[in-house]
Amino acid sequence: MDFITWATGPWGRSIPIHIAWSLMWWAVIAGLGFMIVHALYVIIVAPPKKFAKFEKGVESANAGAIPERVQRHSLAARAFHWIMAVSMFTLLFTAFLPKVGVHFNWVLYHWIAGCVLTVSIVFHIIHASFYMDFWSIWPDRTDLRDASRRVLRFFGKPAPPPSRFAKYPLENKFYHGVIMLAALAVAVTGLFMMKRVETIFFTRNPYLFSDMTWGLMYVLHGLAGVGLIALVMVHVYMGIRPEKLPITKSMIFGWMSRDFYLEEHDPERWAVKGSSPSQEKRGYAASDAD
């Protein structure tokens, strides 16, 4: 199977022009495959969640201080998420519908959505870097320790139970990392690609880079694009899974229930307002993270 579509350039040389569009179907298959495997895993083999007990006193000492509605996502963060989601869906549909024979003026909508996505990504980077707990989305040592404990326990090996999650479970953090890479790849390549079409921003100049560089850029854009098909499918799937609904709801309403919070999260690792002595250190902003 060819992953890349090649063409003969003006100088008679083979140049990559884009990915093979069949990869789009492979991405869909991969997304569906993940869902099926995950669903089966949850139903059949997943061991019940077992977290380490809270350290002594935490529950009793702080439970009362934790509000009924734990603030998880600020309005700005939620707005970003949904704007990004809308632009991402627009981008995916405008990119791939024409490839399956649905013809419309896709480029215009695609680049507009791309601009929206790019602006929101830039906003997010600034927001997350300076106004939120930047590190909350990156795996820390505890995450890695707990991951290895979970794996050992899954295979029946002796290991202490993992601790509860910080603001985000490790899978969530990995997902964020991967989608961040994919989104940055499409955004950066997409911005350059706008030099090739008529937009309100630039004078067209396809000779900014060599044929080969452009070709590879289109391939990267395409690979990241089909990657996003699978990633978005997985994301949506996770968003509608019953056990994850509280998280999804929190992306809509901004909060999750105290019960869910205490069930899944470790106030030591993710302190919410008035819940922890470390509140001063991390502050309310910690809840602001996406």
Added chain:
Amino acid sequence: MAVIRDVMPAFDLLQPGSVAEAAKLLDQYREDAWVMAGGMDSLDWLKDRIKKPKVLVDLSGIDELKGIRQTSKGLEIGSMTTLTEIAEHPLVRKDFGLLAEAVSLVASPQIRNQATIGGNVSQDARCWYYRAGWPCYRAGGNICYADTPVGRNREHAIFGAERCVAVNPSDSAPALIVLDAEFIIRSSTDHRGVTAEDYFIGPKTDITRMHSLRPGELLTAIRIPYTWAGTKFYFEKVRDRNVWDFPLMNVASAMELTGGNIQRIRLAVNAVAARPMRLGNVEAAVRGKPANAATGEMAGKMAVQGAIPLQFNAYKIPLMRNLVKRAIVGASPRQAENALARDPGVQEAAWTS
């Protein structure tokens, strides 16, 4: 791998005798088939080895696709009817002189004898980058070589140039749009009719095609209703050479006047965009107005609103403005000059003093 042009690659030549047979073959071979009408466009592609179909479906043996028939509603022209036959046909000349004139300005007499109306409306873009086999948008790539800081784009589009800036090169297209023709399309399972306007598509719809035929479909006939028969027609083609040249631009109009006022009008221009442009807003604006210079100038200015020139085709804006004006008010001493320039026939040249 090395590139070579000008040697036609081998293919299986299939010569169906009926539309049904042709449709079946197209259904059978789908993307592997190349449909050839008169061959005037196809042979270039094949000789240059840019298109290498497995089978060539030659429609020239299908008699039911040929000829001009009168119906109660108008004329039906088989898609394999030659341009010469259309140009000379008494019924076309009587009621639809616009089309006769448009097709008589296509290419050269030799080409018109071979070229068909179906081929003329379905032909591909003549952008020299695309025709050279470069991997541009229209060829499935992601670049337009004509619209670059140094691109050679004298003959290219002034409208709709977001990506591909090739233009539709057909002379008959604007005439058929103006005459409100219906294009009859058949496949092995279906048949449908589309308006002339909708037959032609731009890059927004599909950047790799100029018409709305889907794989497996055949254009079988063009029906021209009597709606515009006998109205005042205007057709003008501007080209570099007096024969054997594609239009730099052409314009077609049909107009009904009452007391010097425009009762109804249809107006189309080609070679300014990837699809022939019907100027609906201009039609609406001039309706009810006198067919005079003031209206013509207003129409011309309106027609070019939104046009964006490329580096070497700015002339297309005044040209379109003036052609649209003429399509309403007519060009001054036109008939005699055109007759001379276009069709001198075989005359004895004064090759000796």
Added chain:
Amino acid sequence: MAGMSAIELQKAESETPRPFGAGYKLIGKDYSTNDLVAKVTGKAKYAEDFRAEGMLFCRLVLSPMPHARVKRINAEKALAMPGVRGILTPADVPGHADYVNDNGTTIKANRWGELALTDEPMYQGEPILAVAAVDELTAANAIEQIEIEMEPLPFTTDPLESLRPGSSNARLDGNVWIPPQPGQHGGPQLTVLKWTEEDFAPYKEGRLPMGHAPEEWSYGDIDAGFKNAALVLDETFLTPDVSHQCLEPRTTMAHWQNGKLYLYTGTQSTFQTVPAIARWMQMDEDKVVFISEYTGGGFGSKITGALTLVVPALLSKKLNAPVMMRISREEEQFIGRARPGIRARVKTGFAKDGRITAVDMFLVSDAGSYGSNGDGGACGSITSLLYQPPAMRWRNITVATNTPPRSAQSAPGGMQAIAIMEPILAKAARKLGIDQVALRRVNSPEGKAEYGPPNHEGKRARVTSCYLKQALDYGAKQFNWQERVANKPKQIGTKVRGLGVALSTYHGGSTGFDGLIVITPEGRVRIHSGIGNLGTEALIDVHRAAAEVLDIPWDSVDIVWGDTSKHLPYTCHSGGSQTVHAMTRAAHAVGLECRQRLQEVAAKSLGGQPGDYEVANLRVSRKGGGAGMSFAQAAQHAIKLGGIYDGHDVNPDVNKATKQAVTAMAGQGLIASARDKFPHNGDSFSYLACFAEVEADVETGVYRIVDYLAYADVGTVVHPAALGGQVLGRSTLGIAHAIGQKWVIDPQYGVMVAMRFYQNKPPTILDVPVNMKWNALNIPDPETPVGARGCGEPPVGGGCASILNALADALGDNIFQRAPVNCDTILTSYEAGRPMQEPLVAHI
């Protein structure tokens, strides 16, 4: 005119047109040439029509890049394909070598020279290898299986861009051709030359920058000329690069037999092509048999065939089978040669009466990818001849570009000179309020006019004769110039009319070639001709001069041509409009020689002195009646006499090739050979006055040529119909430069994009007026025995410039600064009131 006596001048002015053929039985009369029936019936065999047993076909692989190095060729897969017989690579092609020319001079190898196949292609479309197979389809399929790894090298397609500081050079070792320095051998040398940013300042205003130019000459006091001028114009103009587009591409077939190469291709000289083939193949001339019966046009691009002819010759040798190489129209576009475009800036001073006081000409010539060219030089010479400026400076820089190679094209340099200068004269006439014809009359050369740069003795060359003023006068009369000017309507509707006149000239002949006649024992007169049959009819026409001397009916003459195994005499090549002049001289000479030998044979056989006999009607008869003999009898007697009469001895004057031809035929009949030794002290040029009327539509920019007349001063008219064909045909070639033929090159990739005729737009028959007219003075040239000069090239410039001038007359002086002029230029400039087209960007 300086240097002419009053009597000479008066004589020149008193000459009037003469009826064609006056005083002759054959010359000046129309007739059907001996090759005509074959041409019109399709029996004529062009190179592509030849076939041989077991013949293979080869196809070329062309460089897709404008400048590159071929790093690796892998043809394994291709060679393994059934039907594929072999491949020819640059390594198989003989390299550059010294050679000895006609005159015995050794010409050093040119290291910048072109080879038939190359591993450093200098332009897109340059052949890099060839594949032979049983048919073309197999060869093409094989080529698509060949892997060629190429490394792109720096390139340039615009000569001006290559002069900018820091820009790319067309070749790794330079960008500008300079004349050999004193003491240096060989031709032009390549060097690196860049101008400064300051030099380029005028570019932004659409004026040609004028940095350092390595070539320069001048005469007269140009400063004084400008000082005394009533009007000084400083104009920039760009002429187009135009491919030759011969109807027959340079297709070649070759086979070997007994160590001899048999080669079939089109050429402008059957005779002169053999040394070229031998040189390119690095083999002996006597091992080459060259067959070229018919050629579909050359126009300077096939003077000695085409370099690519070695490809089938070498493949045929390598594969031991005949090989046919058909050249497609697309390949012809690349390898078929072209006229170089010239960017010019000319400062011209005019006195109140329109007389030019000084010309300061600065040229940037595009040399293309191989070698320099003489177009810039000819541009200067022709300007100095045609307008007789009393003071002139000429500067030129010839810049290499990675575009297809240029070569001479009908009126090389002359066509550009006239296209550049004529619009300036037209503008001056309008500014000075002088009639266009009158302004040209006051500037036109006459009599033995001087031209070109002064030589090392400070003297300038002279022409043989010039009656251009008469051509202008009679032409204006025939064209009804004055009436047309007086009655020109201002504007009818959207149509404006314009009138244009242009002078035109080009070289019209050379001297010193041989004629060869055999009178057979059957009484036929067989004339051997080494001229190429490229459609001008000169091949046949010139020999009418010999028949005229012998006073024989034309149907008794057989012409032998087109095959070097048929013993051809030393002959000029049909370039530079030499043939009619050079070969009527040779024919006249051999006619006289033949007559002399006939008289001698008669005297030896029948008694008396040779002078007692006269030759007419295929008989040698005693003057005043009495004994005589037929040509058949004379031939039989000549064979008996032997020696000089039947070719066992050869006229010592003739070239060695002619001697070989005579010797080879010794004993076949009465054989006469002779060399043109007729005196002359001027250079032959032909002249025309060209008139045109155009009608332009200011709303569309479309224009049509309403009328055209070319009035020629070509000396004696030899064959009116053929001359008419030349005058109007070549006028049309000139018109092509004015109305549309061009190159379009994408500078990003250095690749040509207008490849098909519908894209590069050579004119069609419907683009010129139905009633184009021509006429000729028919005043014999005093320095050549028949009085005839060539006329292939002279009309080209006039054809182009008369249209340009008519357009400017119709639309104003501010419309165009370059040719061709099309509706786009006209429409935008007319609306803006100033030239709107990119004035100096190449190949748009």
